[in-house]
Amino acid sequence: xxxxxxxxxxxDASPRIRFSKTARPRNATPGTPPGIHGxxxxxxxxxxxGAAVVKDPGSGADSDVEDALGGWDRFxxxxxxxxxxxxxxxxxxxxxxPFVRSYGGRQWIFAHDGDLRRGWADRLPxxxxxxxxxxxSTDSEHAFCWFLSRVHGARAxxxxxxxxxxxxxxxxxxNAEGELNLxxxxxDLLIVYRDAQAHDGLYxxxxxxxxxxxxxQSDSVRIGLDDPQDPNRTALVFSSVPLSADVWKPVSPGQxxxxxxxxxxxxxxxTSVTSRENPAxxxxxxxxxxxxETGHQQAGLDSVPxxxxxxxxxxxxxxxxxxxxxxxVYIYEEPVERSSHRILLKPVQDKLxxxxxxxxxxxxxxxxxxxEDVFGNSAFAVEISSAYTELRVASRARVRVRxxxxxxxxxxxxxxxxxxxxxxxxxxxxxxMPMELPETQLEELSRxxxxxxxxxxxxxxxxxxxLNDTIYRDFSYVTGSTSLTSTPFDVYQSRRGVCxxxxxxxxxxxxxxxxxxxxRMGYLFTGADYENKVQSEASHAWLExxxxxxxxxxxxxxxxxxxxxxxxxxxxxxxxxxxxxxTGTIYRGGGTETLTVSVQVSEVG
Numbered sequence: 001x002x003x004x005x006x007x008x009x010x011x012d013a014s015p016r017i018r019f020s021k022t023a024r025p026r027n028a029t030p031g032t033p034p035g036i037h038g039x040x041x042x043x044x045x046x047x048x049x050g051a052a053v054v055k056d057p058g059s060g061a062d063s064d065v066e067d068a069l070g071g072w073d074r075f076x077x078x079x080x081x082x083x084x085x086x087x088x089x090x091x092x093x094x095x096x097x098p099f100v101r102s103y104g105g106r107q108w109i110f111a112h113d114g115d116l117r118r119g120w121a122d123r124l125p126x127x128x129x130x131x132x133x134x135x136x137s138t139d140s141e142h143a144f145c146w147f148l149s150r151v152h153g154a155r156a157x158x159x160x161x162x163x164x165x166x167x168x169x170x171x172x173x174x175n176a177e178g179e180l181n182l183x184x185x186x187x188d189l190l191i192v193y194r195d196a197q198a199h200d201g202l203y204x205x206x207x208x209x210x211x212x213x214x215x216x217q218s219d220s221v222r223i224g225l226d227d228p229q230d231p232n233r234t235a236l237v238f239s240s241v242p243l244s245a246d247v248w249k250p251v252s253p254g255q256x257x258x259x260x261x262x263x264x265x266x267x268x269x270x271t272s273v274t275s276r277e278n279p280a281x282x283x284x285x286x287x288x289x290x291x292x293e294t295g296h297q298q299a300g301l302d303s304v305p306x307x308x309x310x311x312x313x314x315x316x317x318x319x320x321x322x323x324x325x326x327x328x329v330y331i332y333e334e335p336v337e338r339s340s341h342r343i344l345l346k347p348v349q350d351k352l353x354x355x356x357x358x359x360x361x362x363x364x365x366x367x368x369x370x371x372e373d374v375f376g377n378s379a380f381a382v383e384i385s386s387a388y389t390e391l392r393v394a395s396r397a398r399v400r401v402r403x404x405x406x407x408x409x410x411x412x413x414x415x416x417x418x419x420x421x422x423x424x425x426x427x428x429x430x431x432x433m434p435m436e437l438p439e440t441q442l443e444e445l446s447r448x449x450x451x452x453x454x455x456x457x458x459x460x461x462x463x464x465x466x467l468n469d470t471i472y473r474d475f476s477y478v479t480g481s482t483s484l485t486s487t488p489f490d491v492y493q494s495r496r497g498v499c500x501x502x503x504x505x506x507x508x509x510x511x512x513x514x515x516x517x518x519x520r521m522g523y524l525f526t527g528a529d530y531e532n533k534v535q536s537e538a539s540h541a542w543l544e545x546x547x548x549x550x551x552x553x554x555x556x557x558x559x560x561x562x563x564x565x566x567x568x569x570x571x572x573x574x575x576x577x578x579x580x581x582x583t584g585t586i587y588r589g590g591g592t593e594t595l596t597v598s599v600q601v602s603e604v605g
Contacts, residue, residue: 001113001200002083002084002085002097002112002113002114002200002240003083003084003113003218003220003221003239003240003241004081004082004083004084004111004113004181004182004183004202004238004239004240005080005081005082005084005221005223005237005238005239005240005243006079006080006081006082006111006183006185006190006192006237006238006239007079007080007081007223007235007236007237007238008078008079008190008235008236008259008260008261008262008263009077009078009079009230009233009234009235009236009261009262010078010233010234010261010262010263010448010451010455011078011233011261011447011448011450011451012046012047012076012077012078013076013077013078013225013227013229013230013233013235014075014076014227014229014230015080015223015224015225015227015230016223016224016226016227017041017080017082017221017222017223017224018221018222018223019039019084019220019221020219020220020221020222038055038056038057038084038085038096039055039056039082039083039084039085040053040054040055040056040082040083040096040097040098040111041053041054041055041080041081041082041098042080042081042082042098042100042109042111042185043075043077043079043080043081043109044077044078044079044107044185044187045074045075045076045077046074046076046077047077047078047079047187047454048187049105049106049107049187050106050107050187051100051107051108051109051187052074053098053100053109055083055093055096055097055098056096057092057093057095057096076229078261078262079109079185079187079190081098081109081111081183081185081190082098082111082221083096083097083098083111083112083113084220084221092136094135094136094137095136095137095138095141097110097111097112097140098110098111098183099111099140099141099144101144101145101148103131103148103151103152103157104151104156104157104158104186105157106157106158106186106187106188107186107187108144108148108184108185108186108187109183109184109185109187110140110141110143110144110147110182110183110184111182111183111184112140112143112144112180112181112182113179113181113182113199113200113240114178114179114180114181114182114195114199114200115139115178115179116139116142116143116174116177116178116179116180117177117178120139120142120143120177120178121139121142123177124142124143124146124174124177125146126142126145126146126149127149129149129152132145132146132148132149132152133145139178143174143177143180143182144184146174147170147171147174147184150170154166158186158188158189159184159185159186159188159189159191159258160188160189160457164256164258164266164268167191167256167258168193168256168268171193171256172196172254175193175195175196175197175254179195179197179199179200180193180195180196180199181193181194181195181199181200181202181240183238188260189258189259189260189265190258190259190260191256191257191258191259192204192238192251192256192257192259193255193256193257194251194252194253194254194255195253195254196253196254197253198253200240201240201241201250202238202239202240202250202251203238203239203240203241203242203248203249203250203251204236204237204238204239204248204249204251204257205236205237205242205244205246205247205248205249206234206235206236206237206262206263206264207225207234207235207236207237207246208234208474208495209231209232209233209234209493209495210231210493210494210495211225211231213225213244213245213246214226215244216237216239216243216244217243217244218239218241218243221243223243231493232444232448232492232493233262234262234263234474235262236259236262236263236264238251238257252269254268255267255268255269256268260455261451261454261455262451263455263466263470265455318402318403318564318565319400319401319402319403319565320400320401320525320565320566320603321356321398321399321400321401321603321604321605322398322399322400322401322523322525322568322601322602322603322604323396323397323398323399323600323601323602323603323604324347324395324396324397324399324523324568324599324600324601325394325395325396325599325600326345326394326395326523326539326581326597326598326599326600327392327393327394327597327598328392328393328394328581328582328595328596328597329390329391329392329393329595329596329597330390330391330392330593330594330595331389331390331593331594331595331596332388332389332390332391332589332590332591332592332593332594333590333591333592333593334389334589334590334591335387335388335389335589336384336387336388336389336391336586336588336589336590337385337387337587337588337589338384338385338586338587338588338589339383339384339391339584339585339586339587339590340381340382340383340384340584340585340587341362341381341382341383341384341391341393341582341583341584341585342379342380342381342382342582342583342584343360343362343379343380343382343393343581343582344373344377344378344379344380344521344570344571344579344580344581344582345360345380345393345395345397345570345581345582346358346360346370346377346378346380346395346397346570347397347399347522347568347569347570348378348569348570351402352401352402352403352404353399353400353401353402353568353569354399354400355397355398355399356398356399356400357396357397357398358395358396358397358398359395359396359397360380360393360394360395361392361393361394361395362382362391362392362393362394363391363392364384364386364388364391365384365386366382366383366384366385366386367382367383368380368381368382369381375571375572375573375574375578375579376572377570377571377572377573377579379571382584387589393582397568398604399568401565401566401567401568402565403564403565404553404554404562404563404564406562407461407464407465407547407553407562408461408465410461410550412549413459413460413461414459414460414461414547414548415458415459415460416453416458416459416460416463416513416514416515417513417514418460418513418514418515418548420514428516428546430574431511431516431517431518431546431574432511432514432516433511434488434508434511434512435487435488435504435508435575437487437488437489441487441489442512444489444492445488445489445492445508445509445512446512448492448509449467449509449510449512449513450513452464452466452467452470452509453513460515460547463513464510464515464545464555465562467506467509467510467557468506468555468556468557468560468561468562469560471502471505471506471557471558471560472502472557472558472559472560472561473560474495475491475495475496475497475502475505475557476495476496477496477497477498477499477558478496478497478498479498481494481496481497481498482494482496482497482498482501484576486501487504488501488504488505488507488508488509491504491505492505498558499540499541499542499558500541500576502557502558503519503520503541503542503543503557503558503576504519504575504576505557506543506555506557507519507543507575510543510545515545515546515547516545516546517543517544517545517546518543518544518546518552518572518573518574519541519543519572519573519574519575519576519578519579520541520542520543520544520554520563520569520570520571520572520579521539521540521541521570521571521572521576521579521580521581522539522540522541522542522567522568522569522570522571523539523540523567523568523570523599523601524540524556524559524566524567524568524601525566525567525568525601525602525603526566526601527566527603538597538599539570539581539597539599540556540558540567541558541576542554542555542556542557542558542563542567543555543557544563544572554567554569568601
């Protein structure tokens with residue numbers, strides 16, 4: 001029986017592939033001699049539309065593709081399709097899989113495991129167009145030509161031009177003629193189909209960096225994922241047999257999976273998105289088709305400025321009234337004699353967020369001045385000149401929050417790259433500069449960012465939503481795994497962090513795509529539908545991106561959501577330093593410091 005291996009990477013990768021001469025056919029009877037006797041590998045060098053194929057119809061020895069290519073630097077691709085004969089019957093070069101044919105300005109790769117019943121040529125007519133005539137004599141190549149004739153009949157030039165349900169219908173017609181496990185790629189998408197009668201096996205897994213598994217192997221093939229250029233590649237792997245101890249999800253009989261750049265983008269049997277701990281079952285989005293006079297001062301309940309939105313003007317189906325209570329306590333080993341502080345705890349007041357009440361309590365008392373900082377935040381400057389060993393900053397806010405229109409609701413389609421007018425770029429410059437990192441790290445992050453652009457056909461909204469969702473799915477929320485010195489590249493490599501890290505990473509990636517990004521600090525009401533309840537016990541961080549004809553729009557990669565009525569916006573800036581809730585300078589005294597922060601977010605009214 002044949003064996004299939006197909007791989008989809010988020011960026012160009014160079015897996016090391018070796019076939020074994022000692023392999024025996026699966027389901028072989030006792031005494032069957034070993035030997036592959038026929039293998040083939042197809043890929044798209046540098047992710048171009050032209051395919052390359054290396055295959056050997058009669059190899060009985062170890063066959064190392066890497067050696068055969070002499071270390072060719074164009075053995076890099078986002079898609080690889082391998083076919084192993086798995087028995088001793090020899091084939092000629094034209095009959096060996098995978099097959100490659102040109103159609104629609106690109107080359108297609110096809111690999112098939114199974115046999116069609118006799119008479120398949122009569123039941124699957126190809127029509128009179130000679131461009132669909134097979135080169136060899138196998139049922140597999142005939143099925144390939146028949147499939148391409150269906151694509152042509154649908155006036156399509158690529159897999160993305162055809163509705164997934166229609167592709168599945170065509171494969172169902174082929175499957176009615178016999179056994180059908182297959183992999184097809186047009187250089188952009190990779191589709192995998194499992195025989196409806198469960199002929200042979202077919203499994204898949206998704207390997208997310210940092211890789212604990214760097215070798216995939218069976219009796220027939222060994223694949224190394226340890227190329228020095230590829231430590232941060234996400235790999236989606238399909239195989240007739242599981243190739244590692246990772247979680248391999250069986251493809252159900254009759255199931256069609258469509259993948260693009262390391263992610264499944266359509267599944268005929270969708271399952272709910274799961275946590276980061278089980279990435280193999282993830283199915284992402286569908287195809288892209290205060291005052292100082294008294295000791296315990298309080299800035300009393302602020303009145304709502306004239307012209308602010310009233311509750312009657314809000315969409316009651318998309319709003320919440322939330323109350324936020326925060327207390328920050330600093331305890332010092334030695335008395336602090338003099339200090340100054342900046343406090344950013346007052347929520348935003350605008351058309352989507354109405355601040356109905358706010359109190360600030362600082363103890364011990366000091367001189368307190370409220371002002372608007374350069375980012376438009378409501379800030380409090382506090383000067384304390386009396387000695388203390390404990391500093392307590394408490395705030396209480398009542399906020400009515402309205403959800404903005406989701407990005408999917410926009411009728412206009414913007415594409416990447418974005419072009420800004422000189423005046424716009426001058427105003428947005430502070431939000432377009434990525435963090436200063438080594439050039440090699442920025443190049444790697446840029447490749448990662450571009451993988452989302454390419455996976456979504458340069459669609460701006462699709463790429464940003466995909467990026468937001470991918471950080472949520474593929475990165476683990478691990479308290480204490482990072483520090484204030486951790487960079488976006490550190491988080492990218494480790495695939496772990498906290499809300500601040502995920503916001504910083506997505507900001508950096510967006511800026512590398514020329515999308516202005518800023519850091520937002522606030523609070524999150526987790527309600528009953530958030531997995532990570534710790535978010536409601538501290539301030540939360542997300543980011544906002546400036547989009548054409550929309551303005552600043554919030555993304556929360558920690559939770560894989562767009563910002564809505566659960567998010568209370570407080571401070572904003574270029575990075576977390578600009579929007580830190582409480583900062584200060586101790587001029588004399590202090591010593592060792594102990595900090596405790598408590599936050600409660602509840603729904604009221």
